[in-house]
Amino acid sequence: MDHWPYSVRKQLIDSIHSRWKRIDWDRRFPWWRRPSKVHILMYAEGSSIRFDGGSFGGLTYVKSLLESRSYAYVDFQITTVHRDGDSSATIKEARKLTDLNLNDYDQVWFFGIGSTPELEPAEVTALQAFMAAPKFGGVLVTGDHASLGRSIAGQVPRAGQMRLYPAPPSSPPTWNTTLVEGADADTAYEFIEQSDDRPQRIRLKRYPLFPSTVFRRRSRPHQVFCGPDGPITLLPDHQHEGEAIAPNVAAGDAMWPTKNGYQEKPEVIAWGRIKDPTASKAGQEIGVVSAYNGHSVDVGRILADSTWHHWFDINLTGENPSGEYAGFDATPAGQAALKVIDAYFLNCGVWLSPPARQSEMRNFGWWSIIWDAAIVEIDFRSPAYWIGQEALGVLGRRAPQCTMIQWILDIPIVAERLPPWEWERLFEKFRLIELPLEEYIAGGIITELARNVGLTSPRSKPPERAPEDSVLNKLLEAGAKQGLEQLGKDLEIDMKLLDTLRQRKVL
Numbered sequence: 464m465d466h467w468p469y470s471v472r473k474q475l476i477d478s479i480h481s482r483w484k485r486i487d488w489d490r491r492f493p494w495w496r497r498p499s500k501v502h503i504l505m506y507a508e509g510s511s512i513r514f515d516g517g518s519f520g521g522l523t524y525v526k527s528l529l530e531s532r533s534y535a536y537v538d539f540q541i542t543t544v545h546r547d548g549d550s551s552a553t554i555k556e557a558r559k560l561t562d563l564n565l566n567d568y569d570q571v572w573f574f575g576i577g578s579t580p581e582l583e584p585a586e587v588t589a590l591q592a593f594m595a596a597p598k599f600g601g602v603l604v605t606g607d608h609a610s611l612g613r614s615i616a617g618q619v620p621r622a623g624q625m626r627l628y629p630a631p632p633s634s635p636p637t638w639n640t641t642l643v644e645g646a647d648a649d650t651a652y653e654f655i656e657q658s659d660d661r662p663q664r665i666r667l668k669r670y671p672l673f674p675s676t677v678f679r680r681r682s683r684p685h686q687v688f689c690g691p692d693g694p695i696t697l698l699p700d701h702q703h704e705g706e707a708i709a710p711n712v713a714a715g716d717a718m719w720p721t722k723n724g725y726q727e728k729p730e731v732i733a734w735g736r737i738k739d740p741t742a743s744k745a746g747q748e749i750g751v752v753s754a755y756n757g758h759s760v761d762v763g764r765i766l767a768d769s770t771w772h773h774w775f776d777i778n779l780t781g782e783n784p785s786g787e788y789a790g791f792d793a794t795p796a797g798q799a800a801l802k803v804i805d806a807y808f809l810n811c812g813v814w815l816s817p818p819a820r821q822s823e824m825r826n827f828g829w830w831s832i833i834w835d836a837a838i839v840e841i842d843f844r845s846p847a848y849w850i851g852q853e854a855l856g857v858l859g860r861r862a863p864q865c866t867m868i869q870w871i872l873d874i875p876i877v878a879e880r881l882p883p884w885e886w887e888r889l890f891e892k893f894r895l896i897e898l899p900l901e902e903y904i905a906g907g908i909i910t911e912l913a914r915n916v917g918l919t920s921p922r923s924k925p926p927e928r929a930p931e932d933s934v935l936n937k938l939l940e941a942g943a944k945q946g947l948e949q950l951g952k953d954l955e956i957d958m959k960l961l962d963t964l965r966q967r968k969v970l
Contacts, residue, residue: 475780476527478792482802483533495831496929498538499823501816503529504568506560508546508615509576512771515551520776522574525808533805535861536827537820539812542568546581546615560586565593570601570815574771577614578629591620594763601764601815605771608633608703612771621718625729625753625767630705636743638703639769641735641751646787652739654702657772658782658790660797662804663700665751666734685732685754687766687814689865690806697803698735698751699779701772707731707750708767720760723882729755729765754814759882764815774808806863813866818873825870826935832857833912839921843910847949848899851906858905871904874943900950907946911938 479485488495505526511518514526522543529539543549548557560582565571571593575581582590593600604622606612610629617623631639641663645656669682688695712719712728719726731750739745751773755765772778779801781790791797791804813824832838835857841850858867871877881900915938916930917923929935 472523472527475524475792476531478798479528479531479533479805482798482805483531485531485533488532488535492831494834494925494928495535496827496932496935498532498536498827499816499820500538500540501570501812501820502540502542502568503812504563504565504571505541505543505574506546506571506615507543507549507552507574508581510547512545512574512576513549513551514543514545519772520780521551522774522776524776524779525774528805528808529812534809534813535831536824537809537813537816546575559583560589565589565600566598568593568600569817569820570603570812572603572605573612573616573619574605574774575612575615576607577612578610579614580618581614582618587618587620594620594757596761599758599761599763599817599819601766601817603766603768603811603815605768605774606630606705607701607770607772608638608705611705621729621755621757621762622765622767624710624718625708625755625765626769627706627708630769631703631744633703636741638742639706639735639744639749640702640737640739640742641698641700641704641749642702643700643738652702652741655782655788657699657701657778658788660787660789660791660794660800661700662697662791662800663735663738664696665698666736666748667694667696668730668732683865683868686863686865686869687752687754687810688733688807689810689863690803691863692803692806695803695807695810697800698733698807699773699804700735701770701778704735704749704751704770704772707733707753707769709750709753720757720762722760725759725882727756727760729753729767735769758818758821763817766811766815779804810863810866821869821873822936823932824866825873826932826939828858828862828867828870829908829912829939830929830935831861832909833916833918834925838909838913839918839923841909841913843913847906847910847946848902848953849906850910851899851902851904851946854905854909855901868901871901871908871943874904874908874939876940876943876947877904880947900947903950903953904943904946907944907949908939908942911942911945 513521515521515523526541532538543552544554544558545552602622604616608630609632613628631637642652642656643661643663644651645659645661667684667688684694709729709731731753733752734748735751736748737744751769753767757763782788791801837857
């Protein structure tokens, strides 16, 4: 039996659409290209975990959010499968991973509760192939306190090393409690407060906004924690979380591949704080999410979450339908917090997508801004960096800033000239030079797109349909190259001016 009656489920979906200002993109913008279809397999295990209902309420909210198309450029297709069988799953009968064709999916998200490894060698082998080229399948692993979740997440290649087993227990005072004190002082730091409208505040790892030294002064969080309205600094709280870690990776370890001498390593990208003064680690931080960007070394990406309680309905929609433990959607303050947390769930689906899906999302984003009011009125004889500023301003209303920047970095010519292993060298070389790379590249891209679709004046009409991906990819490449070349020319002029000023002893 479904945990959510139809009327309540509809109310939930309406709430998501209202919060995200969901519109009918296909009807209003028929000339936009179709969004990328990203197929996610949610795979669970254990009698307490169900996709709808069960001890923790299920994953109905997260699934509904992902299917809402709140990000216009991605259309998540969710399949739910339970290792032990679940009447609320897409496939109701029990299934091992080897009973499925993993190539039908772009990502696998694991929600297990057992502590003893259950995956058979053939399943581990299938996952290894799924995460390798040419699929580059993404993986999310979750669990909770002690070794919960190790049953199906602990054996996933690389991902199994990104959560702590065993983590602290579910009992005081040594537990990882991230509960925030609620409105009722009599129940301060008690289990039920995970179901109120008060989230935990997290600390984020920061990165240069763009790979050039000047942008050390302009930092950003990891793409997963970069929301449409700014950094995502909130997550649901829980009384006894597990822990996300960055394992020590030895040079040459075949489990953690190397490409062109560069070995990508996992990292903790967000930390929660233990606030309960009675806990032995009060005031200390724990890793709540760790990440591995396998794309830089030709394997799939990984996210490891400290607890599946960040995802379950009991933490999001609450313990009961009324009162202070009715979840985030019950109060205006909770709804505002939930909008921030929503972006984390959506970003996980975006970031874990294979390169082919990333390319489709990027193409959607760039194509969608061509006929925006701010773009059609641009004088394309203007400087490239200024055109780029305008383009990024519009694109930033379509996607979080970090995603927008990634849509530049992932263009092949840019990735070739700015690989991760070259960034530190660039930092040193351009330490004192303002290098607005993203503005020049964006300017080149939007100029190239406008030229090829006949955008010559505000009276120009949109085409009936978007060009094929193969055409768009060539236009983005040509535009990025044009922007980089213009940047080079402008830098040469600046350097000559600098030399002249030095010769005249002005500087």
